[in-house]
Amino acid sequence: MINLDTLIVTLYVSGLFIFAIRLGRQQSLDDFMVMSRKAPFALVVFSIVSTWVGIGTTVATSASAYDKGISLGLSAACGGVLGIFAALKLAPKVKNFGDRHKAYTLADFFSIRYNSASRTIAAIFILSVYVMLTAAQFLGLSALLEVWTGIEANILVWFTAISTIIYTAFAGMRSDFYTDIIHFIVMAIVLFVVMLPLSYVKMGGYKPLLDLNSTYYDPFAYGGISFFIASLVFGCVSVFVTMEIWQRIYASSSLSAARNSLVVSLLIIVLFYAISTYFGLVCRALELDLASRDNALFTLMTTILPPGAFGLGLAAFIAIFISTINSTIMVAAATLSNDLIFPRLSLNNNPDRKLSIARLSTLFCGIIGLIISLLIPNLVALSVNALLMLLIIAPAIVGGFYFERPGNTSALLSMAAGAITLFIFLFLTPETAFVPAAGVSLITYIISAIFEKPKTKKVSYEHYS
Secondary structure (H helix, E strand, O other): OOOHHHHHHHHHHHHHHHHHHHHHHOOOHHHHHHHHHOEOHHHHHHHHHHHHOOHHHHHHHHHHHHHHOOHHHHHHHHHHHHHHHHHHHHHHHHHHHHHHHOOOOOHHHHHHHOOHHHHHHHHHHHHHHHHHHHHHHHHHHHHHHHHHHOOOHHHHHHHHHHHHHHHHHHHHHHHHHHHHHHHHHHHHHHHHHHHHHHHHHHHOOOHHHHOOOHHHHOOOOOOHHHHHHHHHHHHHHHHHHOHHHHHHHHHEOOHHHHHHHHHHHHHHHHHHHHHHHHHHHHHHHHOOOOOOHHHHHHHHHHHHOOOOHHHHHHHHHHHHHHHHHHHHHHHHHHHHHHHHHHHHOOOOOOHHHHHHHHHHHHHHHHHHHHHHHHHOOOHHHHHHHHHHHHHHHHHHHHHHHHOOOOOHHHHHHHHHHHHHHHHHHOOOOHHHOHHHHHHHHHHHHHHHHHHOOOOOOOOOHHHHO
């Protein structure tokens, strides 16, 4: 006999797949990539939050809090607050750029501001990062299902990956936006309305949290001071370097919708970092028996949620992972198709073929993400490092928007130097390899800009203001 939790999960997920695929079949390339640039304020907020609140925000943050305390969650939350100020400045520029040049990807900016070679290098880097992020999402979803079903994680990785890859190939951006409304509402109810008070009751108050070793409240426990500072920097520039944010700014219906949705979204995301950190500490305080630290949040769910509520929680997390996987695969596929395939084919008057290639690109990127998830099963390290590696392209983006002098050489050298440094330090200090890589990228960009001759063909910056 099917129990209540299984019934809720089955109905929720199957209904989600049917709705998204039916909606996704009725769309153009513009719908598939950026929702025809007509998404209203509320829809963009739901989508940004649902996309960002995936494996890194919930599972990895809770796992880190269980293992090392508040450090990772605190640094991410503080970075999010700083990101609000960056969003106020950047969102109008990105929106104007996207509308003016009909851009789909972040690498489109490199093509317009610098040259095709810069676009190719940036696209390869972005593609690599988002395929790794996709792998991390697969691991997180399989960890959830393993706690629930007891089936071996590797088997579940295959199952979740294949089903989600097929879903993404049909769903596209428009389906992602509309299903994100449901994901956000259910996730907020489960975490804040249900799990928060029940965890308090289970502990018998907050005293068990206060009794934890003081090291759990050390803000520099995860990666040291350099990691904490780098996280704050990433918070400031995250809206510059995360392509899913660019896609949603492109998709916004207006400048004000783009700017306001980013600010509101970041405020909400900070709350999700805070509550995920809290749940990790609760697991430690309750001394729950975990098969792996990656299972901290899901083990807490099995401990405190009654039947029905547990099923709703499972459905919410499965759906939110699917939403985030959809977004990371969409970023990778859009980059692969728009920046690496389309420029090498004559497809200007064939939008149907472009859409077909974009769908096939989602299948390819999803499969590569699956392979990586099987080769690198360290969930926390994979999700955190992959995202922060994007700092390497930040100097070329920020400099490209705000300074006229830096040209093609500055962009190329900064990305190349950062990538080489990253590769070297991944063998030396894998948890903080992005820190020296980002520093080298920034220094290289500044020095190159000083000695590089001004561009003979000036970019019209007033259009990005």
